Amino acid sequence: MTFFRLYKILTVFRAYRLDELLPKHRSSKWLRVLLFSLFWVRPKAKQQEIGERLRQALQELGPVWIKFGQMVSTRRDVLPKHLADALAKLQDQVTPFDGKIAKQIIETALECPIDYYFSDFNEQPLASASIAQVHTATLKSSQAQVVIKVLRPNILPIIKSDIRLMYWVANQFTKRIKFGEKLRAVEIVSDYESTLLKELDLLKEAYNTARLRDNFINSEILYIPYVYQDLCRKNILVEERIYGTPIANIDELKRSNVNMKLLAERGVQAFFTQVFRDNFFHADMHPGNIFVDISEPQNPRYIGIDCAIVGILTEDDQRYLAENFLAFFNQDYRKIAQIYITSGWVPETTDAVALEMAMRNVCEPAFAKPLGEISFSQILLALFQVARQFEMDIQPQLTLLEKTLFYIEGLGRQLYPALDLWQTAKPFLEKWYEEKYSAKKLLQQVWQSLPEWKNLVVELPVKLNDQARMTKQMHIQLKQINQELQRSKRCQRRLMFMVVVLSLLGIIALVVH
Structure with a gap:
C-alpha cells in the first residue's frame, strides 16, 4: 500500500x-535521477508557473x-511568497461519501x-471537505435547525x-540535500500531523466552539x-445551523450595502x-x-x-507579544531586541546591538510608507x-498567531483596502497593557493576595519553629556523622600502624633467619 x-x-x-523546487546541488542529484527515470509519465500544466503546478499536484x-x-501556505517564514500565494488558493474539492453511510x-x-x-435529515451533504462532511437536520426536541458534522469513514x-510518507520525504530532504535543514521540512510535517489529529476529535472541536461562544455572548463583532454537546461524539458534532454571507463573497456584501x-x-x-482579553483564539x-x-448591513x-484549531499563549508570551507590538508601533528597535532576549525567544547570549540593527533594517523601510x-x-x-537568524525557535502557538493575523489582515484589506490596522490595534493594545500591568492593577493584585499573606504571617512562627527544629536535628546528625568520620580515621591510622609494624617484623625475621 505504502509502496x-x-x-x-x-x-x-x-x-x-x-x-524545479529542488536546490541546484549535487546532493539532490539522486532524486532528480529518480524522477527523470519515470520517462513514461506525461507532463501536465505545461504553461503554468511552478507555484500553480505545485498547487495542482497537491490537488x-x-x-x-x-x-x-x-x-x-501559512508558513511564510519558511516558504517563498510566490509558492505561499499559490498554495493559499487550494480548496477542498472532495467527492462526498454516501449519505446513507453518514446516517x-x-x-x-x-x-x-x-x-x-x-427529523428532516438530509442525506445530501450541505458541504464536503477532506476530513468530514456536513448534513442538515431538525432537532425534534426544539425544532431548531442544526448541522451534523460527520468524520469520513x-x-x-x-x-x-500519507503522513508516514510525508515524514520520509521530509527526512530525505533534510539528510540528503545541502542546507535542507533550513527548509524545516520535518518540523512542518510534525505541525501538520498535530493539527490534523486535533481535527479528528470532534469532541475537542465541540469544547472549543462552546468556549469561544461563551467568550463572545451578546457581542456585536x-x-x-x-x-449541542450532549449529542456530540468523537466522530460527530451537532451545532446550530447558521445563515450568513461567505466572507469571500465581497460583491454580495457590497450589493447589500454592508459597512465594509x-x-x-x-x-x-x-x-x-481573542488573543489578549481571552487568550483563546480561533x-x-x-x-x-x-x-x-x-441582517443589519x-x-x-x-x-x-x-473551531477545531485554537491557540493559547503563555502569560509571558502574551505580555512580551504586546510589548513587542507596542515597541514596533513606537519604532523602538532597541526595546524590540531586548524583548526577544528577555522573553527567551532568542538565546540570552545574543548580541543585543546586532539584533537591534537587524530589526531596524527590516522595519525602517516599511515606515517609509503611509x-x-x-x-x-x-x-x-x-x-x-530575522530572529531565526539569531537562533530563535518559534513556538507552535506563535506560528498559529502569525497565521491567524495574516488571515485577518488579508481579509480586512480585501474588504476595505484603506484599512489602517494601526489605528485599530494600537489603542486596543495600549488600553489592554495599561489595565493588565499598570501600577493600579499591581496594587489590586497585592490587595487581593492579602488574605494569603495573612495566613502566611499566622503560620510563619510555626513554620519557623519547624524549620529551627529541623535545623537543630540536622546539626545533631552532622555532628554524629563527623564523630563517626573521626572514629573511622583513627581506625584507619591504627590499621596502617599495624600493617607497618607487621611488615617490619617480617623483614627482621627474614634477616635473622
Whole structure:
C-alpha cells in the first residue's frame, strides 16, 4: 500500500515537474535521477508557473495533501511568497461519501435510530471537505435547525499512511540535500500531523466552539454557533445551523450595502480580543470558516465556524507579544531586541546591538510608507525571520498567531483596502497593557493576595519553629556523622600502624633467619 502510494506521489511530482523546487546541488542529484527515470509519465500544466503546478499536484494527490498545502501556505517564514500565494488558493474539492453511510455513522455514535433525535435529515451533504462532511437536520426536541458534522469513514488509516510518507520525504530532504535543514521540512510535517489529529476529535472541536461562544455572548463583532454537546461524539458534532454571507463573497456584501470599513475593523478587534482579553483564539480563520451576518448591513457581525484549531499563549508570551507590538508601533528597535532576549525567544547570549540593527533594517523601510499601507502581519513575519537568524525557535502557538493575523489582515484589506490596522490595534493594545500591568492593577493584585499573606504571617512562627527544629536535628546528625568520620580515621591510622609494624617484623625475621 505504502509502496504504491509512494509511486503515485513520484509520478505526480514528475508530471508537474516539481524537481524545479529542488536546490541546484549535487546532493539532490539522486532524486532528480529518480524522477527523470519515470520517462513514461506525461507532463501536465505545461504553461503554468511552478507555484500553480505545485498547487495542482497537491490537488491531484487528494484530501490529506490538500490540507497539507493549505497549512504550508501559512508558513511564510519558511516558504517563498510566490509558492505561499499559490498554495493559499487550494480548496477542498472532495467527492462526498454516501449519505446513507453518514446516517449509519450517526446512529452508531448515538446508539439509536436517527429519527429519535432528528427529523428532516438530509442525506445530501450541505458541504464536503477532506476530513468530514456536513448534513442538515431538525432537532425534534426544539425544532431548531442544526448541522451534523460527520468524520469520513476509515479516514485515520489513510491519514497515517500519507503522513508516514510525508515524514520520509521530509527526512530525505533534510539528510540528503545541502542546507535542507533550513527548509524545516520535518518540523512542518510534525505541525501538520498535530493539527490534523486535533481535527479528528470532534469532541475537542465541540469544547472549543462552546468556549469561544461563551467568550463572545451578546457581542456585536463575532457570533459563534451553539453546540449541542450532549449529542456530540468523537466522530460527530451537532451545532446550530447558521445563515450568513461567505466572507469571500465581497460583491454580495457590497450589493447589500454592508459597512465594509466597520466590518474590516471588527475583524481586527475580534482577533486582538481573542488573543489578549481571552487568550483563546480561533486559529483557522481562513475565508471558508467565516461568514457575515448582514441582517443589519450598517452593523455587520462576523460568524465563525469550524473551531477545531485554537491557540493559547503563555502569560509571558502574551505580555512580551504586546510589548513587542507596542515597541514596533513606537519604532523602538532597541526595546524590540531586548524583548526577544528577555522573553527567551532568542538565546540570552545574543548580541543585543546586532539584533537591534537587524530589526531596524527590516522595519525602517516599511515606515517609509503611509501607516495604512504597512502590512502588520508581514512585519511580524519579517521580525520572526530575522530572529531565526539569531537562533530563535518559534513556538507552535506563535506560528498559529502569525497565521491567524495574516488571515485577518488579508481579509480586512480585501474588504476595505484603506484599512489602517494601526489605528485599530494600537489603542486596543495600549488600553489592554495599561489595565493588565499598570501600577493600579499591581496594587489590586497585592490587595487581593492579602488574605494569603495573612495566613502566611499566622503560620510563619510555626513554620519557623519547624524549620529551627529541623535545623537543630540536622546539626545533631552532622555532628554524629563527623564523630563517626573521626572514629573511622583513627581506625584507619591504627590499621596502617599495624600493617607497618607487621611488615617490619617480617623483614627482621627474614634477616635473622
